[in-house]
Amino acid sequence: MPNPSGGPAAAAPVPASPVPSSRPPESRVPEAVHRRRWAILGVLMLSLLIVVLDNSILNVAVRTIASPAPTGIGATQSELEWAINSYTLVFAGLLFTSGLLGDRIGRKKVLLFGIAVFGLGSALAAMSGSPGELIAYRALMGFGAAFVMPATLSVLMNVFERDEQPKAIGIWAGSVGLGIAIGPITGGVLLEHFWWGSIFLVNVPVAIVALIAMVLLVPDSRDPAPGRLxxxxxxxxxxxxxxxxxxxxxxxxxxxxxxxxxxxxxxxxxxxxxxxxxxxxxxxxxALDVSYFRKPAFSAAVAAIALVFFALMGVTFFSAFYLQSVRGYSALQSGLLILPLAAAQMVFAPRARLVVDRFGARAVCTAGLLLVGAGLAAFGFFDETTPVWVLCVVFFVQGTGMAHIMPPVTVAIMQALPREKAGSGSAINNTFRQVGGALGVAVLGSVLSATYRSGIDGHLDGVPAAARDAAGESIEATLGAAARLAPEAGRPLIGAAYEAFLDAMHVTAFASAGIAAIGAVVVAVFLPGRPPAPGNAADAAEAGDPAARGSDPRPEQAGAARG
Missing domain, CATH: 4.10.860 (DNA Excision Repair, Uvrb; Chain A)
Incomplete structure (x- = not known):
């Protein structure tokens, strides 16, 4: 039969060699990229690390930043929330565009741009002279981070074959635990020896190292048929x-x-x-293809990400005040207390795929959300004398739960889309994660603030009328007002501030646990159960289940991963 290209007839097909191959037959990653895939993952983790590191450092520094100059910049609770939310809102708002831009012009280019902007924003934030400047420069950092996080995950999806993606995503998610561990401890050390701005300045050398490593190791990839912005x-x-x-x-x-x-x-x-x-x-x-959400499993995975970060970020915000203002721990000690949470994520996240293989994503994620909810509810019983070991156990339980939620739902989201749309999938994953976290800080922070104010209002009679409203805004403001009063008036106010804060923390903790419980119900109903047995895999693939197939849902676009 003539060759369609006009050349001589094709030779008879030769039987395939029986020699086994170390690569799957549907391999779509170039051999040179495949060989250095784990080194590339290390660079991606470093890029992700500085984004996570920044937020975890900020969580232990809120008390210092709230202090009057020269220790801090006298930020109010609302300004502290905006220092967090200005970053998160810009980040979340631009994730759609950054994901599409990465698919369009190249994920490596977007990643390099994001790291450079993030490093610049960090340097400027370190030099902030007022809460307003800090909020503005945090927004710039969020702008840079919006181009970093989705690009790391979309590059990962294009340098690992499908069978290795769950393992790689588990390690990627485990780097979040590493950031949670390093951030508070690094922040505590810096705050004890340097000024508060050093917590942002530390990002700059890490960003420089990440830029150099990216240029040398990370391949570029893009969608061969991108859409418009x-x-x-x-x-x-x-x-x-x-x-x-x-x-x-x-x-x-x-x-x-x-x-x-x-x-x-x-x-x-x-x-x-x-x-x-x-x-x-x-x-x-x-910017957001809403047709993805017609798949119940995809929607449930997205909802789980949003709900768990809604619950967790709100508690993370007030736990810094509990540990430092009520318990009297330093920023460094507070960071060390969070180590069990980080250690659990680092240990269990890379292994979560093994548990999912045995029990299914539904059971694993439901159990993870219930563990997170139990850890959050435990804060509803904490007081001024709760033993330190109890705090460590609760943080470990929370970390274990998180480690069994993030990898499975991220795999579910990313593998539901074609490899060529990895930027869009990563943008959806990270958008709902960040929006959930932002709303958690806002909603649960507001519940904490409102409950605290109602509890402290009746104890502010000794505070001058002009300062009374500000003194009731947060426990730090109340303690600052008490320090300016005579000892006989200040001591009772301090005791009332502790009591009002603990009551507010208990209400907020139970609300957070309720949110986690809602997430558990969602994933229990909508996430898929155990994967099909090997004998039924072909039937599942024939029925249209992309998770059961050994290749991407759209294999016709086989050249997109090449960089």
Whole structure:
């Protein structure tokens, strides 16, 4: 038969050699990239590390930053929340665009750009002279991070074959635990020996090392058929999230969620986000392809990510005040107490795939969320004398739960999409994770603030009237006001501040545990159970289950991974 290209007839096919290959027959990763894939993963983990490191350092530094100059910059609780949320909101709002941009122009280019901007923002944040400057430079850091985190995961999906992706994602997720461990300890050491800005300056040398390693090791990859950008969608998402979270934070400040100053931004934010969804459904080049959410397993995995970070980030925010303001631990000691949480993630996250293989994603993620919920609920029973070993056990339980949630749901999200759309999948994964965390800080921070204010209001009579409102905003503000009073008036106020904060922490902890329980119900209902037996794998693949196939859902685009 003639060759379609016009050349001579093709030779008769030669039987395949029986010699086994070390690579799967459907290999789509170039051999040179395959050989250095674990070194590439190390570079990706370093890039992810500085993003996680920054947030975990900030969590132990909130008390220092809230202190008056020269120790800190006198940030209020609302300003501290905005120092966290300005980063997260810019990050989440730009993830759609950064993921699409990586798929379009190359993930390596996007990763290099993001690290450079993040390093610059870190240097500027270190030099902030006011809470307003810190919030602005944190937003710049969020801008850079938006181009880093999705690119790390999308590069990972393009340098590992499908059968190794769960293991690689588990190690990738374990690096989050490493960041949680290094961050607070590094922050504590820096705060004990240097000024508060050093917690941001430490990112700069790490960013430089990551840039050099990326240039030398990381291959580039892109989508051969990318779509157009969606600036309107990005704008709508940013405006909607900012309005919503601003209203929630404002409600916590005022201890009143019914005023116009709260309801207008909250309802406006919800309306803009609804318009965003409407626009995305009708756009031919959406920033967020809502058709992905028609798959129950995909939607459940996304919901699990959002809910667990909603619950966990809110508790992480107030636990720093509990450990340092109520228990009197230093920033370094607080960081050391979080080590069990980080150690559990580092140990169990890379091995989570083995548990999933045996019991299925549904059982593993449900159990993980229940463990996280139990750890959060435990904060509802903590007081000024809770033994340190109890804190360590609770943090270890939380870390174990997280280690059995993040890898399986990330695998479920990423493997539901074609490899060529890895940037989009990573953007969805990280967007809901960060939005969940931002709303957790805002909502649970507001619950904490409102409950604390209602508990301390009756004890502020001794504080000058002009300073009374500010003194009731947070435990740090109350303790600062008590320090300026005479000892006979200050000591009772300190005791009242501890009691009001613990009551507020208990309410917030139980609310967080309830959110985690909702997440457990969602994954128990919608995530898939145990994987099919080997004999039934072909039937599952024939039925359209991409998880049962040995290759990507769209094998016709076989050249996209080449860099």
């Amino acid at each position: 969606d600036p309107l969608g990005v704008l709508l998402s940013i405006v909607g999230l900012v309005l919503l979270v601003y209203g929630i934070i404002r409600g916590g400040e005022l201890a009143d969620f019914t005023g116009a100053g709260v309801l207008v931004p909250v309802l406006g934010g919800l309306a803009v986000l609804a318009l965003f969804v409407w626009h995305e459904k009708r756009s031919d080049h959406p």
